[in-house]
Amino acid sequence: xxxxxxxxxxxxxxxxxxxxxxxxxxxxxxxxxxxxxxxxxxxxxxxxxxxxxxxxxxxxxxxxxxxxxxxxxxxxxxxxxxxxxxxxxxxxxxxxxxxxxxxxxxxxxxxxxxxxxxxxxxxxxxxxxxxxxxxxxxxxxxxxxxxxxxxxxxxxxxxxxxxxxxxxxxxxxxxxxxxxxxxxxxxxxxxxxxxxxxxxxxxxxxxxxxxxxxxxxxxxxxxxxxxxxxxxxxxxxxxxxxxxxxxxxxxxxxxxxxxxxxxxxxxxxxx
Numbered sequence: 001x002x003x004x005x006x007x008x009x010x011x012x013x014x015x016x017x018x019x020x021x022x023x024x025x026x027x028x029x030x031x032x033x034x035x036x037x038x039x040x041x042x043x044x045x046x047x048x049x050x051x052x053x054x055x056x057x058x059x060x061x062x063x064x065x066x067x068x069x070x071x072x073x074x075x076x077x078x079x080x081x082x083x084x085x086x087x088x089x090x091x092x093x094x095x096x097x098x099x100x101x102x103x104x105x106x107x108x109x110x111x112x113x114x115x116x117x118x119x120x121x122x123x124x125x126x127x128x129x130x131x132x133x134x135x136x137x138x139x140x141x142x143x144x145x146x147x148x149x150x151x152x153x154x155x156x157x158x159x160x161x162x163x164x165x166x167x168x169x170x171x172x173x174x175x176x177x178x179x180x181x182x183x184x185x186x187x188x189x190x191x192x193x194x195x196x197x198x199x200x201x202x203x204x205x206x207x208x209x210x211x212x213x214x215x216x217x218x219x220x221x222x223x224x225x226x227x228x229x230x231x232x233x234x235x236x237x238x239x240x241x242x243x244x245x246x247x248x249x250x251x252x253x254x255x256x257x258x259x260x261x262x263x264x265x266x267x268x269x270x271x
Contacts, residue, residue: 030073042059061137066111075098078094089121130268168231169234200224218234
Protein backbone atom coordinates (compact mmCIF):
# COMPACT_ATOMS: atom_id res chain seq x y z
CA UNK A 1 0.00 0.00 0.00
CA UNK A 2 1.27 3.47 -0.87
CA UNK A 3 0.29 6.88 0.41
CA UNK A 4 -1.27 7.71 -2.98
CA UNK A 5 -3.38 4.54 -3.02
CA UNK A 6 -4.58 5.29 0.53
CA UNK A 7 -5.52 8.85 -0.38
CA UNK A 8 -7.33 7.59 -3.49
CA UNK A 9 -9.73 5.67 -1.24
CA UNK A 10 -9.76 8.37 1.47
CA UNK A 11 -10.01 11.61 -0.54
CA UNK A 12 -11.08 13.65 2.53
CA UNK A 13 -7.49 13.26 3.78
CA UNK A 14 -6.02 14.74 0.59
CA UNK A 15 -5.34 18.23 1.97
CA UNK A 16 -3.54 16.79 5.00
CA UNK A 17 -1.63 14.37 2.80
CA UNK A 18 -0.55 17.10 0.38
CA UNK A 19 0.78 19.21 3.24
CA UNK A 20 2.58 16.22 4.74
CA UNK A 21 4.28 15.51 1.40
CA UNK A 22 5.44 19.11 0.98
CA UNK A 23 6.49 19.28 4.62
CA UNK A 24 8.55 16.10 4.35
CA UNK A 25 10.27 17.37 1.19
CA UNK A 26 11.33 20.52 3.03
CA UNK A 27 12.44 18.58 6.11
CA UNK A 28 14.50 16.19 3.98
CA UNK A 29 16.44 19.14 2.55
CA UNK A 30 17.73 20.20 5.99
CA UNK A 31 21.04 18.65 7.13
CA UNK A 32 20.83 16.73 10.38
CA UNK A 33 23.91 16.83 12.63
CA UNK A 34 25.20 13.69 14.31
CA UNK A 35 23.83 12.91 17.74
CA UNK A 36 25.89 11.68 20.67
CA UNK A 37 24.74 8.28 21.90
CA UNK A 38 24.60 7.54 25.65
CA UNK A 39 26.54 4.99 27.63
CA UNK A 40 23.95 2.23 27.87
CA UNK A 41 25.57 0.81 31.00
CA UNK A 42 25.17 4.17 32.74
CA UNK A 43 21.49 4.34 31.76
CA UNK A 44 20.58 0.71 32.47
CA UNK A 45 19.49 1.22 36.09
CA UNK A 46 17.22 4.15 35.17
CA UNK A 47 15.75 2.10 32.33
CA UNK A 48 14.77 -0.67 34.74
CA UNK A 49 13.24 1.99 37.03
CA UNK A 50 11.02 3.25 34.20
CA UNK A 51 12.87 6.47 33.35
CA UNK A 52 12.53 7.33 29.62
CA UNK A 53 15.88 7.83 27.88
CA UNK A 54 15.39 11.54 27.19
CA UNK A 55 14.56 12.08 30.88
CA UNK A 56 17.71 10.35 32.10
CA UNK A 57 19.98 12.20 34.50
CA UNK A 58 22.93 10.32 33.00
CA UNK A 59 22.30 11.41 29.43
CA UNK A 60 22.20 15.12 28.68
CA UNK A 61 20.88 15.52 25.14
CA UNK A 62 22.21 18.59 23.34
CA UNK A 63 19.07 20.33 22.04
CA UNK A 64 20.81 23.10 20.11
CA UNK A 65 21.11 21.04 16.86
CA UNK A 66 17.38 20.26 17.05
CA UNK A 67 16.71 23.98 17.60
CA UNK A 68 18.66 24.77 14.43
CA UNK A 69 16.52 22.29 12.50
CA UNK A 70 13.35 23.92 13.89
CA UNK A 71 14.60 27.34 12.84
CA UNK A 72 15.56 26.26 9.33
CA UNK A 73 12.35 24.25 8.87
CA UNK A 74 10.13 27.14 9.94
CA UNK A 75 11.91 29.67 7.74
CA UNK A 76 11.69 27.41 4.68
CA UNK A 77 8.02 26.63 5.24
CA UNK A 78 7.26 30.35 5.55
CA UNK A 79 8.37 30.76 1.92
CA UNK A 80 5.96 28.14 0.57
CA UNK A 81 2.43 28.78 -0.75
CA UNK A 82 0.34 27.03 1.92
CA UNK A 83 -3.36 27.10 2.87
CA UNK A 84 -4.26 30.59 4.13
CA UNK A 85 -4.57 30.04 7.89
CA UNK A 86 -1.56 27.73 8.04
CA UNK A 87 0.54 30.11 5.97
CA UNK A 88 -0.28 33.01 8.29
CA UNK A 89 0.57 31.05 11.43
CA UNK A 90 3.86 29.73 10.05
CA UNK A 91 4.90 33.21 8.92
CA UNK A 92 4.09 34.54 12.38
CA UNK A 93 6.28 31.85 13.94
CA UNK A 94 9.05 32.59 11.44
CA UNK A 95 8.87 36.27 12.38
CA UNK A 96 9.08 35.33 16.05
CA UNK A 97 12.18 33.22 15.49
CA UNK A 98 13.70 35.90 13.28
CA UNK A 99 13.68 38.54 16.00
CA UNK A 100 17.23 39.31 17.12
CA UNK A 101 20.07 36.82 17.04
CA UNK A 102 18.70 34.21 19.44
CA UNK A 103 16.40 32.36 17.03
CA UNK A 104 17.95 28.98 17.87
CA UNK A 105 17.44 29.61 21.59
CA UNK A 106 13.80 30.50 20.95
CA UNK A 107 13.37 27.34 18.87
CA UNK A 108 14.86 25.20 21.66
CA UNK A 109 12.26 26.66 24.03
CA UNK A 110 9.56 25.16 21.78
CA UNK A 111 11.09 21.75 22.42
CA UNK A 112 10.98 22.29 26.18
CA UNK A 113 7.50 23.84 26.50
CA UNK A 114 5.42 20.88 25.34
CA UNK A 115 2.73 21.52 27.97
CA UNK A 116 2.41 25.31 27.68
CA UNK A 117 -1.03 25.12 26.08
CA UNK A 118 -1.71 28.84 26.54
CA UNK A 119 1.17 29.82 24.23
CA UNK A 120 -0.02 31.21 20.88
CA UNK A 121 0.01 28.62 18.07
CA UNK A 122 0.99 25.93 20.60
CA UNK A 123 -0.15 23.07 18.36
CA UNK A 124 1.92 24.24 15.40
CA UNK A 125 4.95 24.86 17.62
CA UNK A 126 4.69 21.35 19.00
CA UNK A 127 4.24 19.85 15.54
CA UNK A 128 7.31 21.62 14.13
CA UNK A 129 9.34 20.95 17.26
CA UNK A 130 8.74 17.22 17.20
CA UNK A 131 9.28 17.09 13.44
CA UNK A 132 12.77 18.46 14.06
CA UNK A 133 13.40 16.29 17.11
CA UNK A 134 12.27 13.16 15.26
CA UNK A 135 14.87 13.68 12.56
CA UNK A 136 17.59 14.55 15.06
CA UNK A 137 17.02 11.60 17.43
CA UNK A 138 16.32 8.96 14.75
CA UNK A 139 19.81 7.36 15.09
CA UNK A 140 19.33 7.40 18.86
CA UNK A 141 15.92 5.69 18.60
CA UNK A 142 17.41 3.02 16.32
CA UNK A 143 20.38 2.36 18.61
CA UNK A 144 18.10 2.30 21.66
CA UNK A 145 15.83 -0.23 19.98
CA UNK A 146 18.80 -2.55 19.37
CA UNK A 147 20.05 -2.23 22.95
CA UNK A 148 16.97 -2.58 25.09
CA UNK A 149 15.25 -5.83 25.93
CA UNK A 150 11.55 -5.21 25.39
CA UNK A 151 10.50 -7.47 28.25
CA UNK A 152 12.30 -5.13 30.68
CA UNK A 153 10.00 -2.22 29.78
CA UNK A 154 6.41 -3.23 28.96
CA UNK A 155 5.18 0.14 30.21
CA UNK A 156 2.38 2.22 28.74
CA UNK A 157 4.57 5.24 27.90
CA UNK A 158 7.36 5.64 25.38
CA UNK A 159 10.76 4.40 26.58
CA UNK A 160 12.48 7.14 24.58
CA UNK A 161 10.54 10.36 25.26
CA UNK A 162 7.87 9.37 27.79
CA UNK A 163 4.84 10.20 25.60
CA UNK A 164 1.67 8.12 25.62
CA UNK A 165 1.20 6.01 22.48
CA UNK A 166 -0.49 7.46 19.42
CA UNK A 167 -1.26 4.04 17.94
CA UNK A 168 -0.76 0.31 18.43
CA UNK A 169 0.11 -2.61 16.21
CA UNK A 170 -0.73 -6.30 16.45
CA UNK A 171 1.73 -8.74 14.89
CA UNK A 172 1.40 -12.50 14.52
CA UNK A 173 -1.54 -14.86 14.85
CA UNK A 174 -3.61 -16.15 17.75
CA UNK A 175 -1.54 -17.23 20.78
CA UNK A 176 1.71 -15.98 19.26
CA UNK A 177 0.37 -12.48 18.65
CA UNK A 178 2.34 -9.52 20.03
CA UNK A 179 1.16 -5.98 20.69
CA UNK A 180 3.39 -2.97 20.14
CA UNK A 181 2.69 0.65 21.02
CA UNK A 182 3.84 3.42 18.71
CA UNK A 183 4.92 6.93 19.73
CA UNK A 184 3.62 9.69 17.46
CA UNK A 185 6.28 12.11 18.73
CA UNK A 186 9.65 10.34 18.39
CA UNK A 187 8.35 7.28 16.43
CA UNK A 188 9.63 4.70 18.91
CA UNK A 189 7.81 1.37 18.81
CA UNK A 190 7.82 -0.83 21.93
CA UNK A 191 6.27 -4.00 23.32
CA UNK A 192 3.26 -3.93 25.62
CA UNK A 193 0.93 -6.47 27.16
CA UNK A 194 -1.30 -8.25 24.68
CA UNK A 195 -4.43 -7.26 26.61
CA UNK A 196 -5.36 -4.36 28.83
CA UNK A 197 -5.80 -0.63 28.41
CA UNK A 198 -2.52 1.34 28.14
CA UNK A 199 -4.16 4.43 29.66
CA UNK A 200 -5.86 3.16 32.82
CA UNK A 201 -3.79 -0.07 32.69
CA UNK A 202 -6.67 -2.36 33.61
CA UNK A 203 -5.57 -5.81 32.48
CA UNK A 204 -9.06 -7.29 32.15
CA UNK A 205 -9.29 -7.89 28.40
CA UNK A 206 -13.10 -8.06 28.65
CA UNK A 207 -13.12 -4.29 29.24
CA UNK A 208 -11.51 -3.74 25.83
CA UNK A 209 -13.75 -3.76 22.79
CA UNK A 210 -12.53 -3.71 19.20
CA UNK A 211 -14.42 -2.02 16.39
CA UNK A 212 -13.39 -2.70 12.81
CA UNK A 213 -14.27 -0.69 9.72
CA UNK A 214 -14.54 -1.91 6.14
CA UNK A 215 -11.91 -0.61 3.74
CA UNK A 216 -9.45 0.51 6.43
CA UNK A 217 -6.56 -1.85 5.62
CA UNK A 218 -6.55 -3.62 8.98
CA UNK A 219 -7.01 -0.50 11.09
CA UNK A 220 -9.44 -0.77 13.97
CA UNK A 221 -10.31 1.05 17.20
CA UNK A 222 -9.79 -0.59 20.59
CA UNK A 223 -11.61 1.21 23.39
CA UNK A 224 -11.77 0.68 27.13
CA UNK A 225 -15.11 0.31 28.89
CA UNK A 226 -13.53 1.52 32.13
CA UNK A 227 -11.93 4.86 31.17
CA UNK A 228 -13.52 5.21 27.69
CA UNK A 229 -10.10 5.84 26.15
CA UNK A 230 -9.47 4.47 22.68
CA UNK A 231 -6.40 3.56 20.67
CA UNK A 232 -6.20 3.19 16.92
CA UNK A 233 -4.64 -0.19 16.15
CA UNK A 234 -3.10 -1.62 12.99
CA UNK A 235 -3.76 -5.35 12.87
CA UNK A 236 -1.14 -6.55 10.41
CA UNK A 237 2.29 -5.89 8.94
CA UNK A 238 3.80 -4.49 5.75
CA UNK A 239 2.08 -1.10 5.61
CA UNK A 240 3.50 0.56 8.72
CA UNK A 241 4.70 3.70 6.92
CA UNK A 242 1.10 4.48 5.91
CA UNK A 243 -1.08 2.96 8.61
CA UNK A 244 0.96 4.01 11.65
CA UNK A 245 1.33 7.61 10.46
CA UNK A 246 -1.59 8.85 12.67
CA UNK A 247 -2.69 11.53 10.17
CA UNK A 248 -3.75 8.80 7.72
CA UNK A 249 -6.48 7.71 10.18
CA UNK A 250 -7.71 11.05 11.49
CA UNK A 251 -11.17 10.11 10.24
CA UNK A 252 -11.21 7.27 12.79
CA UNK A 253 -10.51 9.84 15.51
CA UNK A 254 -13.58 11.73 14.36
CA UNK A 255 -15.70 8.56 14.46
CA UNK A 256 -14.40 7.72 17.95
CA UNK A 257 -15.09 11.23 19.25
CA UNK A 258 -18.61 11.12 17.84
CA UNK A 259 -19.20 7.95 19.86
CA UNK A 260 -18.08 9.64 23.06
CA UNK A 261 -14.71 7.92 23.35
CA UNK A 262 -11.68 9.81 24.60
CA UNK A 263 -8.34 10.20 22.85
CA UNK A 264 -5.90 9.91 25.75
CA UNK A 265 -3.10 9.20 23.29
CA UNK A 266 -0.55 11.82 22.35
CA UNK A 267 -1.25 13.49 19.01
CA UNK A 268 0.46 16.17 16.94
CA UNK A 269 -2.76 16.75 15.02
CA UNK A 270 -5.81 18.67 16.15
CA UNK A 271 -9.27 17.48 15.17
